Amino acid sequence: MTEPLMLRETRQAPEAIVRQLRENAPALARLAAAVRGRRPAYAVTVARGSSDHACTFIKYALETHLALPVASLGPSVHTLYGARLDLRGALVIAASQSGASPDVVESVQAAREEGALTVALVNVEDSPLAQAAEHAIFLRCGEEKAVAATKSYLATLSALLPLIADLTGSAELRRAVDALPDHLAQTMDLAPQADELAARYRFAENLLVLARGLHYGVAQEAALKLKETCGIHAEAYSAAEFSHGPKRLIVEGVPLLGFASNDAAQLATRQAYADLATQGADLRTLGPDPQATLVTPGTGHALSDPLPSAAAFYLFAAQLAGQRGLDPDAPPLLSKVTRTR
Known part of the structure; x- marks a missing residue:
């Protein structure tokens, strides 16, 4: 049986990040100089779909490591209103x-005209967005054909990590980024475990995805992919916010998939998951926490750990789609590029 394009492109992510590290250094150095020179007081992200979920990760990364407040801008505020x-x-x-x-x-x-320092994280190098921004940081993925974005999401997560390492002077993060392609390649060996975990959710109609902190954007992406590729109604929640009402759904037998980190959120997340288990939740976990159901490779830094988690989830989602008799490369009603105003 031919491997789905979604999986083939997931497996291309390590090569894409190698290209990023090799080819983006000059552009990132210029951006670092601009950030140091202009000293932005806050950051704003603009994106939709998988890219917006990557921006959730970027928000946590900038806030936790640069102390830079980050907000999400709704594009319709400008284009419609x-x-x-x-x-x-x-x-x-x-x-x-x-x-x-x-x-x-x-x-x-509009933001550039108003005096903002604008950055585009974009894969298509001659695109309107790359031309609109003052600084273009390319994802270096090559063509992505699958409707469900995989390697471009992973490359968006990694794109600004060298910048953060530069601005913070973190040799630890720099080493983790340099080793990231190898850790992603190791993640691809988890396909049998991902297949086994997917079998647990084969007949699910609804699924709640939980995470905290740096993994929350991965949980958002996971919920989207479950809708796109598996036809499952999935929603993402912070493991902290889940107890503020949504927890009611576990009484109805709605299963949970939790991302389990190995960073500052680890103990709080472990406790939240343990509490849910004692209350009867059907919960399995994925991530670099050694106690996870599916343990992903640790990368040596909290900012790079979410990438193997996301890659392992893509293996899981593609396997789950196949187990449900679905083609993850042909989701109904969807196309690769969605143009909105």
């Missing part, structure tokens, strides 16, 4: 695989 936001002093980060969505492009153009 006509508001011109005062973004002077802001770092505006837009993410898009295609760089073609008009609402994201127009939002970046």
Whole structure:
């Protein structure tokens, strides 16, 4: 049986990140100099879909390691409601695989005109978004054909890690980033374990995905992929927020998939999952925590750990789609590029 394109492209992520590290150094050095020179007081992200979930990770990364507050900008504020936001002093980060969505492009153009420091994380190098931003940091994925984004999501997570290492002077993060392609390659060997875990959810109609902190954007992405590729109604929640009402659903037998980190959120997340288990939750976990159901490779740094978690989840989702008799490369009603205003 031919391996789904979704899986083949997931396996290309290590090569993409090698290219990032090799080819993006000059652009990242210019961006680091601009950030140091202009000293943005806060950051704003602009994105949709998988790219927006990557921006959730970027939010936690910038806030935890640069103490830079980050907010998410709704593109329709500008394109539909006509508001011109005062973004002077802001770092505006837009993410898009295609760089073609008009609402994201127009939002970046407006932010640049208002005096913001604008950055595009984009895969298609001659795209409108790459041209609209002051700084373009390319994902270096090559063409991504599968409707469900995989390698471009992973490459968006990694794109700014060298910048953070530079701005913080962290040799530990620099080493972790340099070793990241190897850790992702190791993750691909987890396909049998991912297949076994997927069998647990073969007949699920609903699924709740939990995480905290740096893994929360991965949980958001996981919920989207479960909808796209498996036809499962899935929603992502913070493991902390889940107890504020949504926990009611475990009484109805709704299963849970939790991301388990090996960072500052580890103990709090472990406790939350333990409490849910004692209350009867059907819960399995995935991540670098040694106690996870499916343990992913540790990378040596909290900022790089979510990438193997996300890659392992892609293995899981593709296997789950196959077990449900579905083709993850042909989700109904969806296309690769969605243009919104």
